[in-house]
Amino acid sequence: MLVIFWTVKKKEAIQRIETLRKELNSHNHNYYVLNNPVITDFEYDILMNELQQLEKMYPESYSADSPTQKVGSDLSSDGVQQGFAQCRHKYPMLSLSNTYDLQELYAFNERISKATEKSWTYNCELKFDGTAICLTYVNGSLERALTRGDGTVGDDVTQNVRQIASIPHRLKEGSGYPAEFEIRGEIFMPYVAFDKLNYQRELDEDPPFANPRNAAAGSLKLLDSKQISDRGLECTLYHLIAPERDFKTHTEALKEAASWGLPVSEFSKECNSIDEIAAYINEWDSRRKTLPFATDGIVIKVNQLDLQRSLGFTAKSPRWATAYKFKAEEALTKLLSIDYQVGRTGAITPVANLEPVQLSGTVVKRASLHNSEQMEALDIHLGDYVYVEKGGEIIPKITRVEFGKRLPEAVKAEFPKNCPDCGTPLVKDEDEAKSFCPNSDFCPMQQKGKFIHFISRKAMNINAGEATIEQLYSKGYIKELSDLYKLTSKELATLDKWKEKSISNFLNSLEESKQNPFHKVLFGLGIRYIGETTAKNLAGRFGNIDSLMQADREQLLATEEVGEKLADSIMGYFANPAHIKMIEELRSAGLIFSEEQDHKGSLSETLTGKTLVVSGVFSISREELKKYIESHGGKIGSSISKNTDYLVAGEKSGESKMQKAQKLGVQVISEDELYLLTENKPLLTLF
Ligand SMILES: [Zn+2]
Incomplete structure (x- = not known):
């Protein structure tokens, strides 16, 4: 038994x-x-x-491949990013073991005391929350910078590291540095630079970084090293490897490194006992909140280098060091209400509205509750005081309720049984633990979401934004996707603030969208689970919409990346006569529904061969402005260089961009001037 x-x-x-x-x-x-x-x-x-x-x-x-045996790899060789040579580390670059538990530090101390007869001390330092770097200096010059990589091989980011102001290219002359040595540390992004970067990304409609660490790591791997200097990255170094110099302690080695001109943290401390370490941890658990950069713990190292050497390493980390990690910062605040948002596919997401509270340098007003199960698990009541924490996601989440502060009359938050937008009873998708509004054809939020998806850049790339869809929908002009192509100038003239120019821009853009290849149209239809790649795969395999409509389950499943769920979704979509009718209407409007028909558009390509950089706020969204430029054959540049033809500057356009443009002789134009340009009219302000 x-x-x-x-x-x-x-x-x-x-x-x-x-x-x-x-x-x-x-x-x-x-x-x-x-x-x-x-x-x-x-x-x-x-x-x-x-x-x-x-x-x-x-x-x-046991497996040597287990994540417990390996250092997490940052190597960018898997097709996500390329362009960095890879180099072998002279000494393996390991990571630290870590703990959230003070008791384990006592055990760590115990292990060391068993290994030695001599007395020893510890060096405690802040654990900077950034990305690890290994620098090599030869004869006082920065020779090479490698990322941790997989611990054995790292990405060569020397060019990028040279753009970081706090890392010296040359060490102080006559300061007594060894002819060749390695020094390791962390590259990090202070909060101020992080906020500035995310603000700019928001203006540019790029996804913001979740936290300063990701921003630092992402920036370090930028392929255009010229962009790095604007990112405000900083560096702190904490581990010197200089075999030719006989340092006795870690503290002494770092002090020397600082005297050569290298950036070394000012917050480290030598501790004689584990109790002193505990006091240092306690002090910094609160003090770190006042620092201008993120720290996620304390690193504790045996200070005597001979003892370090005799303790040695495991496969993954040194035995002479460990990290005590602080629990993520959390904040207590009041839950005011819960919104139930309806997405394009009908999924309902509960989002909590909170009394604004300060958390990790930003003010938090909303937090995700994920789904009904999560709400149930938290036992959340309206008016509760809740703890919010910032995880990997940009929107913080609620981790627990402070039950001690719950009022007796508090009412449990009930996940709605009906769609908050159209009232249809919700259904549950067991796999995803999500609730859906099944009324996909009439639920207003889903309908609007479908149009927004259809016009998006990756689908039909139509020059309009959410506000336009909102108006067209509420005026009753659009119900089916095909209604977009039936819109008249007279109808469009009734939209808020729409004048002749916006009307003709929009109609032109609709006309141009008819040149989009089949896979974009297919993606634009918004069939559940069909992403960009699957749309391409399906278009490639079936060639046209008719074959796709007639495909049976088996044929669908034989397509790359098509599973049961997607096959069901496709068959369900085409089983609906309303969808067939709508597709026929789109076809008669002139949209492309087969790969053979795919051909290059002959647009009014007045910007062909020109590269434009946009900056600031415009009368239309930046996304719309970019679409407009691209639909006229122009290319969008991410930063100003001598290859830029125009900087389109809106309100609040960044001063540094303007200066750079002037320096490089790039012409700066306004939004109105852009329109003149695309119509081949002379610019009024030409000099
Ligand atoms: Zn609904």
């Missing part, structure tokens, strides 16, 4: 080990390569800890 129980348990454990390894590998990829984590560090560490425990219990599950 016991044997059977044991075998079942073991089987389960081995399966769990497999699952955890897969999950952690995917989180490593999100974190180190994409710079876009989807879970908090704390959640990650819990998974890692579970895997370590299980592997310890079942040593036969």
Whole structure:
């Protein structure tokens, strides 16, 4: 009996080990390569800890490939980003073991005391929340900068690192630096620079970075090194490897490095006992909130270098150092109300409205509640005081309720049974734990969402924004996607603030959208689960919409990236006669529904061969302005260079961009001048 129980348990454990390894590998990829984590560090560490425990219990599950045995890799060789040469580290670049538990520090101390007879001290320093870097100096010059990579091989980011002001290209002459040495540290982005960068990204309609660490890591891997100097990156160095110099302690080595002109943290402290370390941790757990940059813990190192050498390393980390991590910053605030947002596909997302509260340098007003199960698990009541935490996602989440502050009359937050927009009873998608409004053809939010998706840049790229769709929809001009192509100038003239120019721009853009290839049209239809790539795969395999409509399940499943869910969705979509009718109307309007018909548009390409950079705020959204430029054959540049033809400057256009344009002789034009330009009319302000 016991044997059977044991075998079942073991089987389960081995399966769990497999699952955890897969999950952690995917989180490593999100974190180190994409710079876009989807879970908090704390959640990650819990998974890692579970895997370590299980592997310890079942040593036969050992694998050198397990995430417990490897350093998370930031190497950009998997097609996400390319352009960096890879270089072998002279000494492996490991990561630190870490803990959230003071008790484990006592155990760490215990292990070291068993390994030595001599007395020793510790060096404690702030753990900067950035991205690791390894610098090599030869004869006082910065020779090379490598990322951690997979610990053995790193990306060569020397050109980029040279743009970071706090890293010297040359060390102080006569300061006594060794002929060749390595020094490691962290590149990080202070809050001020982070906020500025995200503000600019918002203006540019680029997705913002989730936190300063991702921003630093993402910036370091920019392919255009000229952009780096604007990013406000800083560096702090914490580990010197200089074999030819006989330093006794880590403290002494860093002090020397500072005297050569290298940036070394001013906050480190030598501690004689674990109690002193605990006091240092306590002090910084609150003091760190006043620092202008993010710290996520304290690094504790054995200070005596000979003892470090005799303690050595595990496969993944040094035995003479560990990190104590602070729990993510959280804030307590009042839950005012919950909005239930209806997405384009009908998914309902609960979003909490909070009393504004300061958290990690920003004011938080809204937080995600994910789904009904999450709300149930939190047992959330309206008016509750809740803890919010910033995880990997940009929108913070509610982690728990402060039950002690709940009022007796507080009412439990009920997930709606009906769509908040159209009143249709919701259905639950078991796989995704999400609730959906099934009324996809008449639910106003879903309908509007469909138009917004249809006109988006990756689909039909039509020169209009959400506000336009909102108006057209509420005036009853558009119900089906095909209604867009029936709009008249007379109807458009009734829209708020629309004049002749906006009307003709919009109508031209609709006309031009008819040149879009089949896969874009297919993507634009907004069939659930059809993303950009699947649309391309389906278009490639079936060639035209008629074959796709007639395809059976088996044929659909034989297409790359098409699974059961997607096959169901496609068949369901075409089973609806209203959809067939709408597609016929789009076809008669002149849209392309087969690959053969795909051809290059002959647009009014007055901007062909020109590169334009846009900056600031315009009468239309930046996205619309970019579409407008592209629809006239122009290219959008991300930064000003000597290859830029025009800087289109709107209100609040960045001063540095203007100066750069002037310096390089790039012509600065206004939005109105852009319109003149595309119509081949002379610019009034030409000089
Ligand atoms: Zn609805």
